[in-house]
Amino acid sequence: xxxxxxxxxxxxxxxxxxxxxxxxxxxxxxxxxxxxxxxxxxxxxxxxxxxxxxxxxxxxxxxxxxxxxxxxxxxxxxxxxxxxxxxxxxxxxxxxxxxxxxxxxxxxxxxxxxxxxxxxxxxxxxxxxxxxxxxxxxxxxxxxxxxxxxxxxxxxxxxxxxxxxxxxxxxxxxxxxxxxxxxxxxxxxxxxxxxxxxxxxxxxxxxxxxxxxxxxxxxxxxxxxxxxxxxxxxxxxxxxxxxxxxxxxxxxxxxxxxxxxxxxxxxxxxxxxxxxxxxxxxxxxxxxxxxxxxxxxxxxxxxxx
Numbered sequence: 686x687x688x689x690x691x692x693x694x695x696x697x698x699x700x701x702x703x704x705x706x707x708x709x710x711x712x713x714x715x716x717x718x719x720x721x722x723x724x725x726x727x728x729x730x731x732x733x734x735x736x737x738x739x740x741x742x743x744x745x746x747x748x749x750x751x752x753x754x755x756x757x758x759x760x761x762x763x764x765x766x767x768x769x770x771x772x773x774x775x776x777x778x779x780x781x782x783x784x785x786x787x788x789x790x791x792x793x794x795x796x797x798x799x800x801x802x803x804x805x806x807x808x809x810x811x812x813x814x815x816x817x818x819x820x821x822x823x824x825x826x827x828x829x830x831x832x833x834x835x836x837x838x839x840x841x842x843x844x845x846x847x848x849x850x851x852x853x854x855x856x857x858x859x860x861x862x863x864x865x866x867x868x869x870x871x872x873x874x875x876x877x878x879x880x881x882x883x884x885x886x887x888x889x890x891x892x893x894x895x896x897x898x899x900x901x902x903x904x905x906x907x908x909x910x911x912x913x914x915x916x917x918x919x920x921x922x923x924x925x926x927x928x929x930x931x932x933x934x935x936x937x938x939x940x941x942x943x944x945x946x947x948x949x950x951x952x953x954x955x956x957x958x959x960x961x962x963x964x965x966x967x968x969x970x971x972x973x974x975x976x977x978x979x980x981x982x983x984x985x986x987x988x989x990x
Contacts, residue, residue, distance in 0.1 A: 761887030813843030
């Protein structure tokens with residue numbers, strides 16, 4: 686996810702597990718193919734059996750996506766549709782991001798969002814991708830004068846992952862650093878969509894190697910599918926890098942939640958999940974607390990307006 690103080694120059698930064706297909710640093714900061722058939726969801730009535738372990742790796746691209754891959758675990762019930770984003774130029778959206786870390790699974794979200802982002806589609810490209818401008822509109826440490834001078838532009842593919850991006854400060858275009866490139870999908874937080882037609886009950890996993898070398902896996906399941914509106918169940922796991930000897934100081938995360946998307950909008954309508962943290966450092970040192978959960982939990986919410 687986008688580091689707030691870097692690309693949009695706003696609030697203080699924190700470290701957090703990722704929302705949306707996303708690698709993120711948003712706790713108190715900013716909390717992702719072959720061309721698809723035109724339209725949000727091109728329906729298929731193929732009677733082919735559900736594919737399993739079908740790997741559809743995304744192109745490497747300039748944003749650290751070489752470590753991103755998708756595995757279709759089941760195509761779901763018929764009728765099936767090839768899910769593709771169909772963003773209209775000038776489509777806009779306000780995204781509120783809130784995160785809270787505390788003891789136990791009853792940790793509550795703050796009453797006011799940590800970050801408020803404005804998203805606008807500025808260009809629709811022939812391959813189905815779109816350029817989305819991201820600007821900070823509120824949240825902790827928000828400065829209207831600073832925010833007015835800074836914009837992040839992300840190229841979002843029709844399958845929901847970022848393929849390019851740059852920042853503009855006072856009208857001057859600036860490339861993103863390698864760290865920003867890897868984390869830049871966070872403001873969009875869109876689930877990476879499978880290449881194959883899918884229906885209700887379809888499941889797929891998205892595996893990503895983060896800049897920290899940790900491996901994050903998100904598993905999605907379609908709970909409801911109605912034209913451009915898709916409701917997903919979400920499981921998340923982030924594991925330390927291999928081999929195990931290199932895991933000292935890393936934290937393992939596991940959690941679950943839901944994500945509702947509209948294929949005509951540049952960010953989820955609502956995404957909520959709870960993550961439980963497990964400290965790996967004790968295990969790496971040979972201590973007796975290896976794999977023990979210390980009861981820390983993080984609750985995350987992305988809500989569109």
